[in-house]
Every structure is written in C-alpha cells, then in structure tokens.
Amino acid sequence: MKKIEAIIKPSKLKDVQKGLKEAGIPCITVLPVKGTGLQKTYSEHYRGTEQSMILQSRVLIMCVVSDNNMEKCIDVILDNASDGETGDGKIFIYDVAEAIRIRTKTRGKEAIQ
Ligand SMILES: Nc1ncnc2c1ncn2[C@@H]1O[C@H](COP(=O)(O)OP(=O)(O)OP(=O)(O)O)[C@@H](O)[C@H]1O
Ligand SMILES: [Mg+2]
Structure with missing residues (x-):
C-alpha cells in the first residue's frame, strides 16, 4: 500500500476528486x-x-491506495491539477505498513477497496 499526498491549487480540487472517483479511488x-x-x-x-x-493557500489531498493503483492515482492528479504554471503543486509517495477498517476489523487491501 502507498500513501499519496498531493498539494494542489484549491481551484483544482473538484476536478481531481472527480477524476479519482472515476478511476475507482x-x-x-x-x-x-x-x-x-x-x-x-x-x-x-x-x-x-x-x-x-509569503505562504500560498493550497489543498492537501491524501489517499491510501494499493500498489496496483498508485500509478493510476498519480496520472489522475497530473492530468487534473495542472495549469502548466509555477505553483501547480507536488506529489509525495510513502509506504504504508497497514490499514484497518474499524467497523469490520479487516486489514490491508480489503480495508481500502
Ligand atoms: N519540498 C516540499 N516539501 C513540502 N511541501 C512542499 C515542497 N515543495 C512544495 N511544497 C508545497 O507545495 C506547494 C506548491 O509548490 P510549488 O508547486 O510552488 O513547488 P515549486 O517547487 O515551486 O514548483 P514550481 O516551480 O512549479 O512552482 C507549496 O506551496 C508547498 O505547500
Ligand atoms: Mg513554486
């Protein structure tokens, strides 16, 4: 599992969220x-x-995805968060040790998909 953090312009949030949802994230x-x-x-x-x-207002989007979905998630963010200008933002990727859905106590991939 990977944690993806994207710092983007607030004006791009809607498009990125829509893109992620359509991509199954x-x-x-x-x-x-x-x-x-x-x-x-x-x-x-x-x-x-x-x-x-001067500190600019930005939005941080965080999502934890399976390794299989990492590149798809990055592509959606790159396709939807860019004006092609300075200040478009950045993406950081981290390894995630575990995920647990509290309601069902399920772990790992099952907890995030
Ligand atoms: N190395 C970093 N560590 C933590 N946050 C960062 C880092 N780089 C950028 N950010 C965050 O991302 C936001 C947008 O960064 P920005 O897109 O301006 O990066 P940049 O390196 O200056 O690239 P560009 O030349 O495209 O402007 C910043 O306001 C900051 O919140
Ligand atoms: Mg900049």
Missing part, C-alpha cells in the same frame, strides 16, 4: 494547508514581505 482526505515552493524571485516584495516568505 473514492476514498480521500482533504486538508486546507499553506505553503511555499521553490520561488526564484527572492528580491520581490509585496506589502513589505519577501515573496519567498
């Missing part, structure tokens, strides 16, 4: 976050704050 967790990436223009200022220190 309906279970997601979404958090509002603030962050900054690799800004190249360190000298610019806005209202006295250096551009690279």
Whole structure:
C-alpha cells in the first residue's frame, strides 16, 4: 500500500476528486494547508514581505491506495491539477505498513477497496 499526498491549487480540487472517483479511488482526505515552493524571485516584495516568505493557500489531498493503483492515482492528479504554471503543486509517495477498517476489523487491501 502507498500513501499519496498531493498539494494542489484549491481551484483544482473538484476536478481531481472527480477524476479519482472515476478511476475507482473514492476514498480521500482533504486538508486546507499553506505553503511555499521553490520561488526564484527572492528580491520581490509585496506589502513589505519577501515573496519567498509569503505562504500560498493550497489543498492537501491524501489517499491510501494499493500498489496496483498508485500509478493510476498519480496520472489522475497530473492530468487534473495542472495549469502548466509555477505553483501547480507536488506529489509525495510513502509506504504504508497497514490499514484497518474499524467497523469490520479487516486489514490491508480489503480495508481500502
Ligand atoms: N519540498 C516540499 N516539501 C513540502 N511541501 C512542499 C515542497 N515543495 C512544495 N511544497 C508545497 O507545495 C506547494 C506548491 O509548490 P510549488 O508547486 O510552488 O513547488 P515549486 O517547487 O515551486 O514548483 P514550481 O516551480 O512549479 O512552482 C507549496 O506551496 C508547498 O505547500
Ligand atoms: Mg513554486
């Protein structure tokens, strides 16, 4: 199992969620976050704050998928989260040791599909 975290623009959330659902990945967790990436223009200022220190509003989408579904999940995010501009976001992948559905006490793949 893999945990996929994608930090994306809030305006892309609906399309990404729809794409994931259509790809058979309906279970997601979404958090509002603030962050900054690799800004190249360190000298610019806005209202006295250096551009690279300004935190942008983003959305973090988290989903745990089977190894088989990892590439599909990444493809959906890449296809739906991009404006082709800076600040489009990033995807991080982690190994997941276990998943347990509390209601049924089932573990592993059965708990997430
Ligand atoms: N290495 C990182 N670790 C943690 N969060 C990150 C990292 N890189 C980006 N983020 C998060 O993703 C958001 C979007 O990053 P962003 O797309 O601007 O990355 P970038 O490296 O600057 O790429 P780009 O040149 O396309 O803008 C940031 O606001 C931050 O919340
Ligand atoms: Mg950036």
